[in-house]
Amino acid sequence: MPISNAQYVTSADxxxxxPAAEPLFAFADLRLDVVDDPSELEAEWRLLAALPRNSLHQxxxxxxxxxxxxxxxxxxxxxxMHDRTVLILPLEQAIQLTLRxxxxxxxxxxxxxxxxxxxxxxxxxxxxxxxxxxxLSKILSRSADLLLVDTLARTWGGFTHPFGRLATAEHPTRTxxxxxxxxxxxxxxxxxxKTRNRRYRIQCRRLNAVGGFDHICxxxxxEQHALLDLFFQQKAQRFAAFGLPDVFQPASxxxxxxxxxxxxxxxxxRILTMHAIRLREEKDGRIAAIAALSRKGGHVLCQFSSIDxxxxxxxxxxxxxxxxxxxxxxxxxxxxxxxxLGDQPYKRSWCTQETxxxxxxxxxxxxxxxxxxVLAALPRVKAAVxxxxxxxxxxxxLRTAVSR
Numbered sequence: 522m523p524i525s526n527a528q529y530v531t532s533a534d535x536x537x538x539x540p541a542a543e544p545l546f547a548f549a550d551l552r553l554d555v556v557d558d559p560s561e562l563e564a565e566w567r568l569l570a571a572l573p574r575n576s577l578h579q580x581x582x583x584x585x586x587x588x589x590x591x592x593x594x595x596x597x598x599x600x601x602m603h604d605r606t607v608l609i610l611p612l613e614q615a616i617q618l619t620l621r622x623x624x625x626x627x628x629x630x631x632x633x634x635x636x637x638x639x640x641x642x643x644x645x646x647x648x649x650x651x652x653x654x655x656x657l658s659k660i661l662s663r664s665a666d667l668l669l670v671d672t673l674a675r676t677w678g679g680f681t682h683p684f685g686r687l688a689t690a691e692h693p694t695r696t697x698x699x700x701x702x703x704x705x706x707x708x709x710x711x712x713x714x715k716t717r718n719r720r721y722r723i724q725c726r727r728l729n730a731v732g733g734f735d736h737i738c739x740x741x742x743x744e745q746h747a748l749l750d751l752f753f754q755q756k757a758q759r760f761a762a763f764g765l766p767d768v769f770q771p772a773s774x775x776x777x778x779x780x781x782x783x784x785x786x787x788x789x790x791r792i793l794t795m796h797a798i799r800l801r802e803e804k805d806g807r808i809a810a811i812a813a814l815s816r817k818g819g820h821v822l823c824q825f826s827s828i829d830x831x832x833x834x835x836x837x838x839x840x841x842x843x844x845x846x847x848x849x850x851x852x853x854x855x856x857x858x859x860x861x862l863g864d865q866p867y868k869r870s871w872c873t874q875e876t877x878x879x880x881x882x883x884x885x886x887x888x889x890x891x892x893x894x895v896l897a898a899l900p901r902v903k904a905a906v907x908x909x910x911x912x913x914x915x916x917x918x919l920r921t922a923v924s925r
Contacts, residue, residue: 546602546641548649553608553656555664556597559585565606569637574680576635577817578627582792584611586780587626591773596623596664598657607639614664620892623665623885629768630777632696632822632861633878634672635682644681654687658885666889667896671880672696672862678820688879690900697860697872701819705848711873720837721844727836732802734809734838736845738794745782748795752811755827762830769825778813789853791816793824796846798838809838812846819856821846843871 556562559581566581577583588595593613600608612623625634645653661668672692675685702708709717728734739745753769760767769775781793791814798810812826823846828839847858860868862878882897884890 546607546643548645548652550602551600551607551653552602553598553600553653553660555660556599557595559588559595559597559611562597562599562606562609566609566637569606569609569639572638572640573678573818574635574640575637576631576633576677577792577815577820577822578631578634579609579611579625579637580792580817582784583781584626586777586784587628588613590776590780591626593626595626596661598660605639607642609637610670611636612661612665612668618892620667620888620896621665622667622669623661624669625671630774630824631672632824632859633674633677633876634670635674635677636670636684638683642683644683647686650684650686653684654883657883662885666884666886667893668883668885669880672878673881674876674878677876684881685879687881687883689882689897690880692878692880693900694863695878696862696876697864697868698874698876699847699858699860699872700874701821701847701851701855701858703851705851708847708851712871717844720840724836724838724841724844728798728800728809728833728838728841731833732800734801734841735799736796736842736849737799738796738849742782745795746779748797748808748811749778749782749813751808752795752813752825752827755811755829756825758830759827789816790818796842798842798845800832807832809833809836810842812839812842814846816850816855819854820859821850821855821857822859823861840867843867847871 559566563581569575570577570580584595587593596612596614598608598610598612599606600610611626613626615622615624625631627634657668670684673682673685673688675682675688699708700711702711706714739748753775756769757767769778778793782795785792785794794814794816796812796814797808800807800809808829809832810826810828813824815822815824823843826839826842828834832838850858858871860872880900882893884893
């Protein structure tokens with residue numbers, strides 16, 4: 522019997538089925554729409570939020586905490602391609618001078634805004650970017666006259682931001698980072714190691730002379746909330762001493778930060794964790810310094826900090842707390858310690874890198890286009906005021922008077 526040319530394959534020789542490859546990214550297939558119910562996107566949102574290219578300030582829990590405590594209505598841009606979500610831009614409507622502005626939730630408490638993009642979201646060409654802007658205008662113009670995404674880094678974590686070329690101005694302030702190396706010795710060597718280590722020994726010696734100290738990071742939610750409340754007290758006294766408005770005073774802001782503690786999950790990534798220097802004996806365990814950290818992957822970010830001016834300021838407990846938090850971050854495998862937004866001498870003393878940030882301002886309606894020239898000039902005006910000590914002092918006094 523003749524043998525045919527057909528090949529017979531046993532079950533052992535059969536190749537395991539391979540998952541269907543996702544289609545190549547094509548901007549022609551990108552479809553944008555607006556979603557007002559975050560729960561509809563939660564699963565996809567959390568997947569995108571976990572990617573290194575996306576800021577922790579656009580995390581699902583961060584945005585939900587803000588919206589729930591500030592009673593804001595979500596305005597979420599979703600981008601889909603072949604039934605796959607590749608873009609989420611969390612927004613909300615703010616009213617400024619009768620203008621409706623679509624802006625990122627979190628306001629001044631965000632250090633870096635990125636939106637959320639899939640791992641394969643590429644850098645669009647100028648023509649593709651123009652089409653995206655047209656689509657954004659079409660879907661957002663019913664709710665907003667302008668779109669504002671501030672504190673955006675054109676490059677971050679090795680990724681180029683897809684919307685970086687839309688930046689209209691450099692943000693008035695920058696963020697400051699210290700790369701974390703293999704151990705504390707190598708990390709400190711990036712700075713003036715001799716001065717840093719000498720300062721550390723003096724700080725420890727002075728606090729040990731009055732009974733010693735502990736670097737604490739309480740595990741219970743109640744203790745975390747108690748440290749946050751104490752931070753509010755310390756910061757209020759500090760602002761009052763300098764005649765500045767207390768940005769943490771509004772009840773909605775305090776509720777937001779407490780909500781972040783409640784939404785923090787177990788594991789290395791934490792949305793908000795309180796740290797402190799606690800004195801041992803002489804002051805009955807009083808807290809000399811407090812700081813709040815967030816962590817995503819290797820990125821540790823200091824959200825805010827405070828000190829008790831009456832507890833051994835000669836020992837610089839705030840600076841000591843930063844040293845101890847940096848040592849802990851190194852031990853836990855972090856790769857960068859970020860001191861956040863704002864140009865201050867203590868940040869420059871700790872950091873070897875600074876990140877230039879940009880703002881995107883897009884007019885969406887005729888009213889937005891008319892107002893655009895004035896609003897686009899504001900970052901330059903703010904930057905000029907900050908560089909002028911007299912003008913900046915007057916501005917701060919005015920803010921204090923208005924806030925009372």
